[in-house]
Amino acid sequence: MTNESEFLERLKNNKHREKAFVELLNLYQERLYWHIRKLVITHENTNDVLQNTFLRVYKNLSKFQQKSTLHTWMYRIAYNESIRFLDKNKKNQNYSLDDLNNSYLNTLEQDVYFDGDKIQRKLQSILSKLPEKQRYIFQMKYYDDLKFTEMSEILEIKVGTLKSSYYNTVRYIEKNIENIELLIKNEV
Amino acid sequence: MKKPRTNNNSENQLKFDKSLRLTHQKDLGLEIPKDYFSNSKQVILDKISDTKVRPLFSRRIFLIPMAAAVALILALVVFKPNALPLNNVPLIVSDTLNQINTKGLVNNNTYFEVEDVSIAALFVDDDKIDDFVNDYVLEDVIKDASVSN
Numbered sequence: 143m144t145n146e147s148e149f150l151e152r153l154k155n156n157k158h159r160e161k162a163f164v165e166l167l168n169l170y171q172e173r174l175y176w177h178i179r180k181l182v183i184t185h186e187n188t189n190d191v192l193q194n195t196f197l198r199v200y201k202n203l204s205k206f207q208q209k210s211t212l213h214t215w216m217y218r219i220a221y222n223e224s225i226r227f228l229d230k231n232k233k234n235q236n237y238s239l240d241d242l243n244n245s246y247l248n249t250l251e252q253d254v255y256f257d258g259d260k261i262q263r264k265l266q267s268i269l270s271k272l273p274e275k276q277r278y279i280f281q282m283k284y285y286d287d288l289k290f291t292e293m294s295e296i297l298e299i300k301v302g303t304l305k306s307s308y309y310n311t312v313r314y315i316e317k318n319i320e321n322i323e324l325l326i327k328n329e330v
Numbered sequence: 331m332k333k334p335r336t337n338n339n340s341e342n343q344l345k346f347d348k349s350l351r352l353t354h355q356k357d358l359g360l361e362i363p364k365d366y367f368s369n370s371k372q373v374i375l376d377k378i379s380d381t382k383v384r385p386l387f388s389r390r391i392f393l394i395p396m397a398a399a400v401a402l403i404l405a406l407v408v409f410k411p412n413a414l415p416l417n418n419v420p421l422i423v424s425d426t427l428n429q430i431n432t433k434g435l436v437n438n439n440t441y442f443e444v445e446d447v448s449i450a451a452l453f454v455d456d457d458k459i460d461d462f463v464n465d466y467v468l469e470d471v472i473k474d475a476s477v478s479n
Contacts, residue, residue, distance in 0.1 A: 163375075163378070164371075164375070167371050167374060168343075168371075169343060171367055171371060171374075172347040172350060172351065172367055173346075173347070173350065175362075175367070175370075176350055176351070176354050176360075179354070180354075180358075180360075185360075185361075185362060185363070189370065192370065192374075193370070193373065193374055193377060196374045196378070197374070197377060197378065197381065200378050200381065201381065255360065255361040255362060255363065256359055256361065257359050257361050258358070258359025259359065262357065262358055262359035263359070265357065266358060266359070285350075285353060285354065285357075285358075
């Protein structure tokens with residue numbers, strides 16, 4: 143994908159659309175999968191949300207006006223689809239706010255495609271204690287490697303706020319990880 | 331925790347995806363089924379080929395309730411000044427239309443959600459909602475009475 147405008151032209155052109163969309167899938171499928179997986183947690187749910195994301199992208203390509211990059215737009219759709227899915231689930235399951243952190247870990251543990259060792263479980267446990275939005279910010283920066291400006295467009299949060307939240311979270315995690323490593327060393 | 335690097339160059343895309351996958355597996359213990367991405371790609375492409383493009387149909391479906399809503403708003407402005415602030419109407423209508431257009435709400439799924447909501451009530455200030463509901467109910471009662479007669 144050398145030139146985004148040119149690529150978009152192909153995506154919007156009926157003649158080239160199918161082929162260009164396969165290229166788009168190849169480029170974004172795995173990235174968006176991991177982005178969504180960290181939000182909706184289980185593989186099965188991620189699979190559903192990923193499919194909905196690409197369907198929505200396909201249906202809305204003609205409306206994409208390049209006010210943001212295609213990259214940001216794709217992530218924004220994936221993020222919105224994930225939040226829509228989570229909101230729907232919360233309503234159906236009547237979660238109380240206190241249940242949400244436990245719900246994150248329980249859902250993770252129930253997923254057959256989660257196979258965390260001791261330190262991975264501890265890290266997930268630390269992440270589960272963060273407020274949802276703060277966790278998303280950390281994950282989007284650290285794991286998805288998005289820029290703060292891109293995250294700002296996706297989450298509609300100011301760059302300064304994102305930076306502050308991210309650095310606080312990193313400090314918090316590092317502190318807790320050190321404690322975990324110490325604990326594991328002592329056990330060994 | 332090892333951080334993956336973003337690279338939009340297609341030559342390095344596989345490397346990036348591999349790094350992303352390893353990081354998620356190593357740091358977070360997240361696994362995926364074997365050949366998941368190639369299977370999932372096919373499912374997505376199949377679903378897309380099943381998608382019928384019906385712009386005229388969709389737009390018609392959408393335009394009918396929107397036209398009804400606009401007509402209702404205008405009627406309320408003329409006959410029920412308490413229920414709808416006159417000055418706000420054009421802005422509300424244009425904002426609504428704008429949001430629907432820009433946020434991609436023009437599809438069959440969201441149409442049914444829109445239909446479930448009493449659209450007119452959305453345009454009424456909270457402190458005037460009681461008057462609005464009274465007017466609305468009264469009108470319905472009168473309408474029902476005249477129909478049954």
